Amino acid sequence: MTVLAALNAALDEALAEDERVFLLGEDLADPASGVNHVSSGLSTKHGADRVLNTPISEAAIAGAAIGAAIEGRLPVAEIMIMDFIGIAVDQIVNLAAKARFTSAGRTPCPVTIRTASFGGLGSGATHSQSLEAWFMHMPGIKVVVPSTPADAKGLLKAAIFDPDPVLFLETTALYGKRGPVPTGNHVVEFGKADIKRAGSDVTVVTYGRGVYDALDAATALEADGIDVEVLDLRTLVPLDMPAVLESVGRTARAVVAHYAVEFAGPGAEIAAQINTGLFGQLRAPVARVGSRFRPIPAAKDLEAAVYPNADRIAAAVRATVGYSK
Numbered sequence: 001m002t003v004l005a006a007l008n009a010a011l012d013e014a015l016a017e018d019e020r021v022f023l024l025g026e027d028l029a030d031p032a033s034g035v036n037h038v039s040s041g042l043s044t045k046h047g048a049d050r051v052l053n054t055p056i057s058e059a060a061i062a063g064a065a066i067g068a069a070i071e072g073r074l075p076v077a078e079i080m081i082m083d084f085i086g087i088a089v090d091q092i093v094n095l096a097a098k099a100r101f102t103s104a105g106r107t108p109c110p111v112t113i114r115t116a117s118f119g120g121l122g123s124g125a126t127h128s129q130s131l132e133a134w135f136m137h138m139p140g141i142k143v144v145v146p147s148t149p150a151d152a153k154g155l156l157k158a159a160i161f162d163p164d165p166v167l168f169l170e171t172t173a174l175y176g177k178r179g180p181v182p183t184g185n186h187v188v189e190f191g192k193a194d195i196k197r198a199g200s201d202v203t204v205v206t207y208g209r210g211v212y213d214a215l216d217a218a219t220a221l222e223a224d225g226i227d228v229e230v231l232d233l234r235t236l237v238p239l240d241m242p243a244v245l246e247s248v249g250r251t252a253r254a255v256v257a258h259y260a261v262e263f264a265g266p267g268a269e270i271a272a273q274i275n276t277g278l279f280g281q282l283r284a285p286v287a288r289v290g291s292r293f294r295p296i297p298a299a300k301d302l303e304a305a306v307y308p309n310a311d312r313i314a315a316a317v318r319a320t321v322g323y324s325k
Contacts, residue, residue: 001149001178001179002149002176002178003148003149003152003170003174003175003176003177004038005149006152006156006181007038007153007170008038008039008041008042009153010152010153010154010156010160011038011042011076011160012041012042012045012046013157014074014076014157014160014161015045015046015050015051018161020072020073020074021050021073021074021076021160022049022051022052022068022073022074022075022076023039023051023075023077024051024053024054024061024075024077024078025039025052025053025077025078025079025080025114026055026061026078026080027053028042028043028053028078029043029051029052030042030043030044035080036116036172036175038078038170039051039078058079058084058085058087058088059087059088059090059091061078061088062077062079062088062091062092062096063088063091063095064077065111065113066091066095066096066109066111066165068111069096069110069111069165070099070107070109074110074160074161075111076114077111077113077114078113078114078115079113079115080115081115081116081117081118081123081127082115082117082129082130082131082169083118083126083127083128083129083131084115085113085115085131088113089134092113092135092138092141092165093138093141095109096111096141097109097138097139097140097141097165098140099140099165100140101140108163109164109165110161110162110163110164110165111165112156112160112162112165112166112168113167114168115168115169115170116169116170116171116172117129117130117169117170117171117172117259118172119173119209119307120172120173120209120303120307121172121173122299122300122303123298124296124298125297128296130208130258130260130261130291132167132169132236132260133260133264135167136236136237136269140164141164141237142162142164142165142167142190142235142237142238143166143169143236143237144158144166144168144234144236145171145208145233145234145236146170146208146234147171147177147196147207147208147209147211147232147234148179148211148232149178149179149181150179150180150181150182151188151232153181153186154182154187154188155168155188155190155234155235156168157186157187157188158187158189158190161187162190169208171208171209173209174209177212188234190235191238191239191240192234192235192240193231193232193233193234193240193243193244194231194232194234195229195230195231195232195247196211196215196231196232197214197218197229197230198229199218199227199228199229199230200227200250200251201226201227201253202226202227202228202229202254202320202321203228203229203230203244203247203251203254204217204218204230204231204254204255204256204257204313204317205233205244205247205255205257205267206230206233206256206257206258207232207233207234207236207258208258209259210257210258210259210308210313213309213313214228214257214313215230216310217310217311217313217314217317220310220314221314221317221318224318226317226318226321228317229247229250229251231243231244231247239269239270241270241273241277244273244274245273245278248278248282252278252281252282252283252284253282253320253321253323254271254274254282254286254287254320255287255313255316255320256270256271256286256287256288256289257288257289257313258289258290258291259290259307259308261291261293262288262289262290262292262293263290265291267288267289268288271286271288274286283323284321284323287316287317287319287320289308289312289313289316291306291307292305292306294306
């Protein structure tokens, strides 16, 4: 099953399981079924009153979804491209994320906001960013980034039935990735990182698209005799630091890789927590590999130079393993 099919299956199952679930977004209903076709066939199967087309207004989509969640529904809103989420940030961070806090715990806001990064497709500066670090700063909202089909389905099911707001970040470049997906009601618990490749010399902490770059780098580094462990975080909030510290505690070396901008990105927080938790046990400073600090170019060769890749991760691993005081 592909990642895209797994997401569609999660939405299909959730719509069938609970009448409170509904989808809304731009052109979600058939035949368009969204810009990425994640909702393909769902309006035909479940009805146009459960899969709603909306005007082209991210603020309206988020506002309607958040209001419905506060009234007891389980909305899944699609913001077509992650760069456009800026238009809806006020609704998400000042209403959804704070609903439980400002109501003394009386008002949950079980809204799921799906969005996608179009990075890697040559879509340019306003369609290709990975902005997850923005939302990691906001208490009250969970941040989820799947990499495999199984995780895509299991994490989306968990998001839809979570009592609080969840930002669910997809990567368009991964929609075609194939892998096994467990049958039945497959749910992946938030805050549980997964070792995608076991190793003993260094841990690469990553998520989303970075998982595949890290796995490619690990394969290339076998020729150098370097055994790389690849740890997929799967959720950034909650962040499974116990799993990170357990892995890095064994390897004593860490590289953090992600498609968000390296400067002030998720890797900065993770590296700081590794340094605090394992001070005196590390054999080298924690290295970070992220997108370069500049807008994303539309030309694919220039775009590729901004993003991390297997070669940059492998170079960081070699420098970390070869580090000497």
